[in-house]
Amino acid sequence: MSSAIRVCLFDEFGSDSGPFAAPFEKIDQIEIVGTFKSWDSLQATLLLSDVDVVAVNLDGPGSLDVVARVGKLSHECPVIGISTATEANGIIKAMRAGCAQYVCSPVDVDDLRNAVLRIRPSRLRGSHTCKRVCVIGSSGGSGATTIACNLAMELAHLTERRTALIDLNLEYGDVCCAFDCAPKYSIADICGENVELDHDTLGAALHDLPCNVSVLARPQNIEDARQVTPEGLEQMFRLLAERFGYIIADLPRSYSFLSAVAVGRAEATLIVAQLAVPFIRNASRIYECLLQMGADPERVHVLLNRCNAEYERLTLKDVENHFRKPVFGVVPNDYEFVSAALDLGHPIGADSPTSKARAAIQDIARKLAPEAIVVNPRGQSSGLLNKLLGRKPKAAAPSRA
Ligand SMILES: Nc1ncnc2c1ncn2[C@@H]1O[C@H](COP(=O)(O)OP(=O)(O)O)[C@@H](O)[C@H]1O
Ligand SMILES: [Mg+2]
Incomplete structure (x- = not known):
């Protein structure tokens, strides 16, 4: 910095x-x-x-x-x-x-x-320790919401800090569906014009999940999406930053001032694409649009989802050459576990801790929160069970150098 x-x-x-x-x-x-x-x-x-x-x-x-x-x-x-x-x-x-x-x-x-x-x-x-990560799908069905929801959980798990997950797909967002919850209040209730937001109101609007993630839902009525203002959103992010370690925002593909607010101070913006020409083409357009909006190219990344080496004609190298930068993460196709998780309204990790998609998302979380590795090196819960049993986590062997 x-x-x-x-x-x-x-x-x-x-x-x-x-x-x-x-x-x-x-x-x-x-x-x-x-x-x-x-x-x-x-x-x-x-x-x-x-x-x-x-x-x-x-x-x-x-x-x-x-x-x-x-x-x-x-x-x-x-x-x-x-x-x-x-x-x-x-x-x-x-x-x-x-x-x-x-x-x-x-x-x-x-x-x-x-x-x-x-x-x-x-x-x-140095008082600002909250990191904001935006996730945008390059095309419908890229897997942006899946990545956003699971990334929020893995960050909370890895860092042991409460993470906020904001559904900025104001019209058709499905973050709450992924967690099978229906909060009473939505982002439209707290980010509207002339709303003086405070921590009490924000706390009431957030839906706390047991996995240390708090969700802010999109409005129930589509037309209420229009009530959300850039100033309201900025105010909300400011208060969220005071109480959360990480904020994940699931963004729509449409460009608006609201997306600009979310991306503006984000530590990272992840464009989720798949290894196919239409996805990469749209990812390029979104990438260019973000840069034109003034986003820092070092903070905008491409992430590949649903990769399956047997079927794809494009390669990882093709994508890296195209964007002239390394791909930030590769999440394999793991249909069985991912779809089961969504059907059950659970995150992937809850039902299938050995899922390859989950392991890849954990790697992405570690990359986004390298500071957390000191706290919890393997992304394992250092945790609750050990604390209850009075065990100490194993210390790393001292170096002989
Ligand atoms: N890594 C993956 N492996 C298998 N299926 C996936 C994976 N990621 C997402 N999906 C599936 O793809 C579909 C679209 O995902 P979603 O996250 O809703 O995409 P988006 O938010 O970009 O529209 C969902 O049915 C989801 O279960
Ligand atoms: Mg989505």
């Missing part, structure tokens, strides 16, 4: 490298993400990139509105207001709108540096 403080500049009059940007360019610790003139372009960047601070030229007529919008969209991203106004009234207005710091213009570079360092972003304080 870069240790530079990533700053977006908002200046209704300005352009890149204009006078507003000049003092920021003189501060070594700062990386300027871009200069924005409209809320729409700033919003898209805030949704898709890691931004630590927004600096707003408060002399513009729409600037206080932008300060308030940044606060609403991303509570983790503080705003520095910069203005030629020096009277108390202007400063109070800026602080009330949501500025964390106020710097007078013309800007003294040391003063600006102090203001930026004083609001040292949470990303660099």
Whole structure:
């Protein structure tokens, strides 16, 4: 992770490298993400990139509105207001709108540096330990929901941290069907316009499964999908990050601002495809679309599902050459176990711990959570049974080196 403080500049009059940007360019610790003139372009960047601070030229007529919008969209991203106004009234207005710091213009570079360092972003304080993983199917039936559900369980199992599983297929999602549950509340109840979400309301909407996974369902009525707003979703992800170690989001294929919110701060986005031309073709389109939206190519991966070497004409190498990067994971076709699990409304692991598909998904979970290997090296429960029996997990043999 870069240790530079990533700053977006908002200046209704300005352009890149204009006078507003000049003092920021003189501060070594700062990386300027871009200069924005409209809320729409700033919003898209805030949704898709890691931004630590927004600096707003408060002399513009729409600037206080932008300060308030940044606060609403991303509570983790503080705003520095910069203005030629020096009277108390202007400063109070800026602080009330949501500025964390106020710097007078013309800007003294040391003063600006102090203001930026004083609001040292949470990303660099290391307080943010939640990882978000998005899963998108390249075509219907790729296995995205199967992977998302099982990945959530394996991450929870491997890391012993509660994992949230969010069904963002707002119209036709089937995450709850995979777990055979029917929660009373859905994402539409908590991510709608003007909903001030808090931990109590979020907790009531989540359905806790015994496997240490909490599910947030899609709405029951298709038309209620429209109630979900990007701001509501961002607010929900922020609260989820405070209480969960991992968040898995099962995404629809359709592109929307909602998907952009989910992908924007994701540690990884997995495009699930199968080894056949139509799947790979769509996976390419989704890959390109995510990159155009500003997603970091190092965080977008292709994952192959239902692989069966006997039947396929494409090879793993073909896919890797096509995307010019290694495939993130390969899950074999394991129809017997996977379909039985779904019919029974259970995750694969519950009924068939020896399933090859399950083993592959466990490998993917380990790759996504290398930090967890210290806690639980083999993905075995270090666990409950041992604790109940008072056994200690076996320690690794000391090295003789
Ligand atoms: N690795 C696998 N082996 C066998 N069947 C699978 C596998 N992964 C998924 N399936 C089956 O494929 C079908 C579609 O899976 P699903 O996860 O709903 O796809 P998507 O969410 O991409 O539409 C389901 O019937 C599921 O049981
Ligand atoms: Mg699905």
